[in-house]
Amino acid sequence: MAIACLVPVWGTTSTNSSEQGEPTGVYVVAFRTSGHVRLSSSKVFHSAASDVRRLLVEKGVRIVPDPERGFIENESTMSVASMTVLAREAGADSLLFLTVDRPVTQWVKLTVQSYDLSGTLLWEEKVGSGTSPMTGDSGYEKCFMKLEKALERRVGGPGLPFSTTPTAPKIER
Amino acid sequence: MRIVQAVLAVLLAGFTSAQDSPRVLKAGTEVKLVFAQSLSSKHAVTGERVELRVAQDVPVDGRVVVPAGTRVLGTVKTGKQKEKHGNAKVLLISFDCIIAGGTRILLTGERRWKASSNVAGETAATIGFGVAGLLLARSGRVVAVPEGTAVSAFVAEDVDLGIE
Numbered sequence: 001m002a003i004a005c006l007v008p009v010w011g012t013t014s015t016n017s018s019e020q021g022e023p024t025g026v027y028v029v030a031f032r033t034s035g036h037v038r039l040s041s042s043k044v045f046h047s048a049a050s051d052v053r054r055l056l057v058e059k060g061v062r063i064v065p066d067p068e069r070g071f072i073e074n075e076s077t078m079s080v081a082s083m084t085v086l087a088r089e090a091g092a093d094s095l096l097f098l099t100v101d102r103p104v105t106q107w108v109k110l111t112v113q114s115y116d117l118s119g120t121l122l123w124e125e126k127v128g129s130g131t132s133p134m135t136g137d138s139g140y141e142k143c144f145m146k147l148e149k150a151l152e153r154r155v156g157g158p159g160l161p162f163s164t165t166p167t168a169p170k171i172e173r
Numbered sequence: 174m175r176i177v178q179a180v181l182a183v184l185l186a187g188f189t190s191a192q193d194s195p196r197v198l199k200a201g202t203e204v205k206l207v208f209a210q211s212l213s214s215k216h217a218v219t220g221e222r223v224e225l226r227v228a229q230d231v232p233v234d235g236r237v238v239v240p241a242g243t244r245v246l247g248t249v250k251t252g253k254q255k256e257k258h259g260n261a262k263v264l265l266i267s268f269d270c271i272i273a274g275g276t277r278i279l280l281t282g283e284r285r286w287k288a289s290s291n292v293a294g295e296t297a298a299t300i301g302f303g304v305a306g307l308l309l310a311r312s313g314r315v316v317a318v319p320e321g322t323a324v325s326a327f328v329a330e331d332v333d334l335g336i337e
Contacts, residue, residue, distance in 0.1 A: 034215065034216070037215075037216065067275075068222075068244075068246060068272060069222055069246075074210070075216035075217075075218070076210050076211055076212050076213065076216050076217060076221075076223075077210065077211045077320070078209065078210040078211070078224065078320065079209075079210075079320055082209040082210060082224065082226075082320065085209075085242075086224070086244075089244065
């Protein structure tokens with residue numbers, strides 16, 4: 001295998017789209033807490049991650065996938081520093097970190113945190129389902145509706161800039 | 174004139190051969206890595222991808238060809254089999270490849286951790302709750318690998334770095 005040169009990847013912004021004047025993008029990582037592992041299912045976790053990405057795309061935000069793994073959805077913790085490095089290497093301009101939790105008193109709790117590439121927290125939104133819905137499914141829907149309203153206020157601002165290119169096709173649930 | 178041509182030919186051959194010396198990242202070259210995420214036998218599922226970084230520059234002929242911080246991917250070879258399987262007692266991670274500017278450098282190597290026993294805790298649990306206590310205490314054995322843990326891998330095959 002011949003390689004002309006190995007381009008240093010660490011800390012470079014050679015693929016950062018904003019420096020080239022192209023549309024900016026968000027790198028999304030989803031994390032599932034121990035509580036959610038214990039009391040809920042991976043299906044709910046992966047659905048939540050997928051739904052958040054779908055929502056952002058529908059609102060006109062460009063999602064930057066990881067070139068190796070697509071979208072990272074983990075039960076293992078990763079520091080903000082590590083995640084922002086991955087975001088930078090993928091060409092994104094910000095990191096969106098989604099935490100899916102299952103507290104004892106709620107069906108589901110979603111926390112969305114936006115970071116710039118230096119690791120500075122730009123904003124945070126926390127929404128929970130409460131315990132009033134009778135089932136987990138309706139609890140999740142209630143929680144997601146709250147998140148949708150919360151993110152609508154953020155789209156177009158720091159961490160969730162509009163894409164100037166046509167958005168990706170809607171992802172059917 | 175012929176002598177001049179011969180001398181020029183020799184000089185050119187020498188210059189060209191020096192320039193044409195290929196650089197090769199040899200198979201078996203050690204690459205020091207660090208985990209870029211934490212891992213726990215409570216959460217790591219068999220087949221899951223693992224993020225690592227090159228911890229030290231890898232040079233060839235005095236020139237850094239893989240800088241520290243370059244991304245590395247690994248895989249959980251032995252972990253939890255299922256979502257709610259409880260704690261895996263052994264965590265085995267393989268180190269797969271370096272991702273360098275869109276190119277992959279294959280690696281070999283793996284690291285195994287085994288959950289250690291907590292003798293004092295298990296003894297206390299047995300005294301207090303009998304066999305049930307002992308079983309419960311043993312089920313709590315966890316392998317925890319913090320982010321930043323250092324490991325080593327090796328280049329799997331010669332990599333031709335091209336002619337300088």
